[in-house]
Amino acid sequence: MADRERLDMFCYQCAQTARGTGCTVKGVCGKEATVARLQDNLLIATKGMAAYLYHARELGYTDTEVDAFLERAFYATFTQVNFDPEDLVRLALEGGEMNIRTMRLLKKAHNDTYGEPEPTKVQTGTVKGRGIIATGHGLKALEELLKQTEGTGINIYTHSELLPAHGYPGLKKYKHLAGNLGKSWQDQKRLFSQYPVAILGTSNCVQLPKEEYRDRMFTTGPARLPGVPHIAGYNYTPVIEKAKSLPELERKPGDVVLTTGFSKSVVLSQKDKIKQLVEAGKIRHFFLVGGCDSPLKKGEYYREFVQRLPQDTVVFTLACGKFRINDLALGEIEGIPRLIDLGQCNDSIVAIEIAQALAELFGVGINQLPLTLVLTWLEQKAAIILWSLLALGIKGIYLGPILPAWVNDDILKVLREDYDLRLIGDPEEDIKHILRI
């Protein structure tokens, strides 16, 4: 990881702020740059956790201990309350632990409500008829949309982080859940222009719409876009009426069929087989390649990385970074798929629990497993998930496409020395280093 030029701080949260515009070297209050950055880190990471809490609460699941942590975390970023960098790192790690609780809560909410996912093939083209594309993470919003469109002749297509919805028995039972269109969040403008259907944005990541489809776009839940009607609650009649007013799509099968829905139970039902294959040298290494997809050019690393992996490796994936690789035909190792889609970014808890179960199975710690995490990050959920992984003591994570900009040299030193965090480099070189070849 190349050394980075130390960046100055920036803070303008109180009336003492320098020149009335912002403290940019050191706080008038005495706050140092590293403290300012660790406070920003805490806010950024807790925002990610808040999104997961929101979706759990939608389904009636809450955790007062996590709520209480959020109060302490926000309070620690006040003016003149916490100048201690070590304590702010400790709080970030505690945030990581709290996020594990939160992701577990959301997983329970999803599984209790919709059943545990099962491997499911998902079409990527269109069927004849009118349609609605739902994007984002909101399974509850999708469920309501499916209920309200049943029998109307309108087909529902998922986009990006709603792809994993197809694996849930309580959602896949709707026959008009027709498939998934497009890839990660960043193809919205092209995709939504291409298909003359109504569009529902259920959460982040929604992009500012192009004029050509603004009048057929809606938001719900936390998502809001200027000039786009917002639906508070779950009455999607305006979306359905808009879909009915638009032309029918023609049947056009997609180029690939995706597979999603590998739950913890599904993967662990194969644990004895996995152990046998590892011990026989037929599975050399596991990778988790996924996270939030980034539009940076360096995001191409992840596809190349997976394409270059030897045949005796297995790749778990999750979150919208999966769209870099989920069309690849990686095949199987004696019945074990080489590409296993665990779901949304919040399903990182599934990956964590599988890793913990495999570690137990092999009688080793997680860091001794033949497992390497190769993560892509974009936004605040990825930030809190990183802290969750660090809180578990996981070392040697490869992170990309860039280092978070709020990480200065002091913070980087901790991440390198205590957690052996690495920045992605050249795919081939990284594979050689990981597999010691």
Ligand code: SF4
């Ligand atoms: S909290 Fe401190 S660093 Fe921030 S604006 Fe106020 S004086 Fe400046």
Ligand code: SF4
């Ligand atoms: S995984 Fe991250 S980048 Fe992708 S849609 Fe979700 S929040 Fe956005």
